[in-house]
Amino acid sequence: MDTIFLIGGSAGSLKVLLEVLPELSANLTFPIIIILHRKGYVDSQLVNLLNAKTSLNVIEPDDKEPLSPGNIYLAPPDYHLLLEQDKTISLDFSEKFNFSRPSIDITFSSAVKIFKENTFALILSGANADGVEGLKAVKANNGTTLAQNPITAEVNYMPLQAITQSKIDFVLNPSEIATFINKLNVS
Amino acid sequence: MIEPDLIRDEELEKLLIEIAELYGYDFTQYSKASIKRRVNRICVIDKFTSFAELRYQLIKQPSYLQRFIEEITVNVTEMFRDPSFYKALRDDVFPQLDTYPIIRIWLAGCSTGEEVYSLAIIAKETNLIQKTLFYATDINPSVLEKARDGIFPISQMKLYSENYINSGGLKNFSDYYTANYDFARFNDDLKQKMIFSTHNLVSDRSFNEFQLIICRNVLIYFDKDLQAKVFKLFDDSLEHLGFLGLGSKETLRFSQLDKHYHQISTEKIWRKQKEDKRLIKSNNF
Structure with a gap:
């Protein structure tokens, strides 16, 4: 398990995830981490909702949860999600970063330190600039950066910021995202 | 606050050992990803331009230790949280x-x-x-x-x-x-x-x-x-x-x-x- 696929999204991104998840291959050989901005209360319904859309296992991880291939990890509300060298998850309840907790920037920057050039980071629809710093870190470590095509985004600010402020390798329509992810599978 | 990344893992490790030996506060077993962020953060807030500067301050100025501990430990809390x-x-x-x-x-x-x-x-x-x-x-x-x-x-x-x-x-x-x-x-x-x-x-x-x-x-x-x-x-x-x-x-x-x-x-x-x-x-x- 050398690869990690990261997805960051805010307003308008749930719709995209609901389209992407059912199309994902049932036996992915790497984990996916999703960082969504959502309200501060514990909203377990979101995990259930996402789980209902895929045969992959969607988990809202506890602290020290090990990453396993084929699992989708949803950052818990109100915690930053970091990765450790041994590929376990560390949660962190420190200050909000750019008004966000979980912060997409923080998870992207942390993950690329562990997975280096095998990091893929995708920014979806959203109304703030979270993710830009993270994408820069991914690029600086030779990872791959992706953004949802702003034309297709319900709120185009976040993917536009990503595209104009950092170097984006692929701009994808929602219908192309699952195909891209499935192709990364190693047989 | 995320970049520039001023700190290398080995340097951080060394500093944490020094602090433990000098002051008896042992942060060496803190979760690496998180403590690195905290130390990076304190460098930014206190305007250290290099990691060496932070180290110097910590080793030579025992009074700075209290400040370091306050910033390294997370003190975000609320009443009846959850x-x-x-x-x-x-x-x-x-x-x-x-x-x-x-x-x-x-x-x-x-x-x-x-x-x-x-x-x-x-x-x-x-x-x-x-x-x-x-x-x-x-x-x-x-x-x-x-x-x-x-x-x-x-x-x-x-x-x-x-x-x-x-x-x-x-x-x-x-x-x-x-x-x-x-x-x-x-x-x-x-x-x-x-x-x-x-x-x-x-x-x-x-x-x-x-x-x-x-x-x-x-x-x-x-x-x-x-x-x-x-x-x-x-x-x-x-x-x-x-x-x-x-x-x-x-x-x-x-x-x-x-x-x-x-x-x-x-x-x-x-x-x-x-x-x-x-x-x-x-x-x-």
């Missing part, structure tokens, strides 16, 4: 504690005290406050002073009041404090049974036996080995059938203790099993 947790304490745990003549509660990592006042309010409303002692400890002496004062920003009271109601609170939340300009000063009767003390979970030992230990969002900053050590400390400090409450994303699931404890609800609250049950369990094992 109301469902406090509801479970009120409905499921406190009624069980009523069977003891004296109730000892340890709040480890109490920070600025919001949680211990929350516990005192529940104890008051369940008529247990007179026989309860609250031991509130933290590694950081300056937050303990704040905790002792029990004065919190008035701007937080709306959130705390909502949390309180959602946790099953029975009264007017504003009855528990006096508003004074920008601050809310919590009533003295809540403070009477509180004992504040510094305690370092990394290096200090058990100091009493408790029926309830609460330690929320502290262990997430520790690596697995240190977590195991602290879980052992809690186990040594907990009476049989005592309760252990953790943060909403902390778990005993990856710990040795797991087989001697059972989770009492969907909340992160575990109960220590009786000795004989533990024996039977380990025999089967």
Whole structure:
């Protein structure tokens, strides 16, 4: 398990995830981490909702949860999600970063330190600039950066910021995202 | 604050060892990803242009250590945070504690005290406050002073009041404090049974036996080995059938203790099993 696929999204991104998840291959050989901005209360319904859309296992991880291939990890509300060298998850309840907790920037920057050039980071629809710093870190470590095509985004600010402020390798329509992810599978 | 990344892993490791040797504060087993962020953050806030500068300040200026500890340890907290947790304490745990003549509660990592006042309010409303002692400890002496004062920003009271109601609170939340300009000063009767003390979970030992230990969002900053050590400390400090409450994303699931404890609800609250049950369990094992 050398690869990690990261997805960051805010307003308008749930719709995209609901389209992407059912199309994902049932036996992915790497984990996916999703960082969504959502309200501060514990909203377990979101995990259930996402789980209902895929045969992959969607988990809202506890602290020290090990990453396993084929699992989708949803950052818990109100915690930053970091990765450790041994590929376990560390949660962190420190200050909000750019008004966000979980912060997409923080998870992207942390993950690329562990997975280096095998990091893929995708920014979806959203109304703030979270993710830009993270994408820069991914690029600086030779990872791959992706953004949802702003034309297709319900709120185009976040993917536009990503595209104009950092170097984006692929701009994808929602219908192309699952195909891209499935192709990364190693047989 | 994320980039530039001023710190290399080996340098950080070396500095943490130096601090442990010089001052006795051991951060070497803090979770790496998180402490690196905190140290990077303090470099940015205090405007160090290189890691060497931070190191120099720490080694040559013992007075800077306090500042370092304050910034490295996370002191984000609120009253009745995760109301469902406090509801479970009120409905499921406190009624069980009523069977003891004296109730000892340890709040480890109490920070600025919001949680211990929350516990005192529940104890008051369940008529247990007179026989309860609250031991509130933290590694950081300056937050303990704040905790002792029990004065919190008035701007937080709306959130705390909502949390309180959602946790099953029975009264007017504003009855528990006096508003004074920008601050809310919590009533003295809540403070009477509180004992504040510094305690370092990394290096200090058990100091009493408790029926309830609460330690929320502290262990997430520790690596697995240190977590195991602290879980052992809690186990040594907990009476049989005592309760252990953790943060909403902390778990005993990856710990040795797991087989001697059972989770009492969907909340992160575990109960220590009786000795004989533990024996039977380990025999089967």
